[in-house]
Amino acid sequence: MFSQVDAYPGDPILSLNEAFGHDPRPHKVNLSIGIYFDDDGRLPVMQAVRDAETAVLSDIGPRPYLPMAGTAAYRDAVQALVFGEHSAARREQRIATLQTLGGGGALRVGADFLKRYFRESTVWISDPSWDNHRVVFESAGFPVETYPYYDDATGGLRFDAMMQTIAALPPCSIVLLHACCHNPTGVDLSQSQWQALVPVLRERGLIAFVDMAYQGFGDGLDADAFAVRALTGAGVPTVVANSFSKNFSLYGERCGALSVVCATADEASRVFGQLTGTVRANYSNPPTHGARLVAQVLSTPPLRRAWEAELDSMRTRIATMRSQIHARLAPHVSGEKLSRYVAQRGMFTYTGLSAAQADTLRETHGVYLLRSGRMCVAGLNTRNVDTVAHAIAQVLTQ
Ligand code: LMR
Numbered sequence: 001m002f003s004q005v006d007a008y009p010g011d012p013i014l015s016l017n018e019a020f021g022h023d024p025r026p027h028k029v030n031l032s033i034g035i036y037f038d039d040d041g042r043l044p045v046m047q048a049v050r051d052a053e054t055a056v057l058s059d060i061g062p063r064p065y066l067p068m069a070g071t072a073a074y075r076d077a078v079q080a081l082v083f084g085e086h087s088a089a090r091r092e093q094r095i096a097t098l099q100t101l102g103g104g105g106a107l108r109v110g111a112d113f114l115k116r117y118f119r120e121s122t123v124w125i126s127d128p129s130w131d132n133h134r135v136v137f138e139s140a141g142f143p144v145e146t147y148p149y150y151d152d153a154t155g156g157l158r159f160d161a162m163m164q165t166i167a168a169l170p171p172c173s174i175v176l177l178h179a180c181c182h183n184p185t186g187v188d189l190s191q192s193q194w195q196a197l198v199p200v201l202r203e204r205g206l207i208a209f210v211d212m213a214y215q216g217f218g219d220g221l222d223a224d225a226f227a228v229r230a231l232t233g234a235g236v237p238t239v240v241a242n243s244f245s246k247n248f249s250l251y252g253e254r255c256g257a258l259s260v261v262c263a264t265a266d267e268a269s270r271v272f273g274q275l276t277g278t279v280r281a282n283y284s285n286p287p288t289h290g291a292r293l294v295a296q297v298l299s300t301p302p303l304r305r306a307w308e309a310e311l312d313s314m315r316t317r318i319a320t321m322r323s324q325i326h327a328r329l330a331p332h333v334s335g336e337k338l339s340r341y342v343a344q345r346g347m348f349t350y351t352g353l354s355a356a357q358a359d360t361l362r363e364t365h366g367v368y369l370l371r372s373g374r375m376c377v378a379g380l381n382t383r384n385v386d387t388v389a390h391a392i393a394q395v396l397t398q
Pocket of ligand 1: 013014032033034035130132183
């Protein structure tokens, strides 16, 4: 019956991460997947999360189904984090927010919802974007096109070309934007560039779909939400997918949220209803545990302070590793091919290494980067940075 089923070619990120797990070499280094490891190369359990979990486990009770949209406590805490406690849209109850299965689940629920109401729209993603963006939106039935974004010649942004393309899109086009810590390039819009882009989206009648998977890893929790808040404040129809995989180190709990900013409270209530219906059609309702931890940390002031401080230290450690790899590569790399290691933001640097060079790094040196040349800087530590720099230098001189 299933003889016609093709072999799955694998996912460029997750399959590589699995290959890393099977690699027997003890000196191997994983800079492939977007996961934050600490300086000992371990996946951290954040202290605030551990404390919340201890409290939750001591009070464990029955586990009924959650509502399709998740719990109100979680939805409210998340909305305040993403849009700001004092957001006007929030006060006016114009934001429909629901708990989702990670940021990926938020993208998919958002895509399915939009497909029902904007059948003719095309989704525009940055060139390049997270590999799975195209997969999710095409799976939901949308054509997916790209707008100019990354300039390999400078390691920076093709802002004028990006603006030109977006300014010519037909109304109701869906523009996928990365709020901060662009994946895979590490190149973000400045605040003034966002301020220039926002009116174009509004005047063209476009829908902004913002992916915010790395809040807190760029410049801080509020600074990283600048784009979301600027779009919301300007009245652009905005959909936001956010995730707690990275900033709570809760990857396997699949904690995320989807928010849709509407023009009125009445519209938001109907959108909320349709979103819950979309969840019912996919997986019925979300799981309990991770969301309970996130809600507890966000709404308990001492836990919240501890979480923010630990997140700050994660961001600082990444910056230190950026400086360290930059210093070690300085004798071998120059110009913007070197400066991008410190200029790019968040977990990723787009090294400019070719797929063949990434293959050599992996096969000969046990250093795993994506074949696009994306390096997860958050996988570097004081013990492996020399090995990585040495391996890159070798590959570059071959
Ligand atoms: C990544 O980009 O490496 C992460 O977001 C993990 C994933 O699911 O791809």
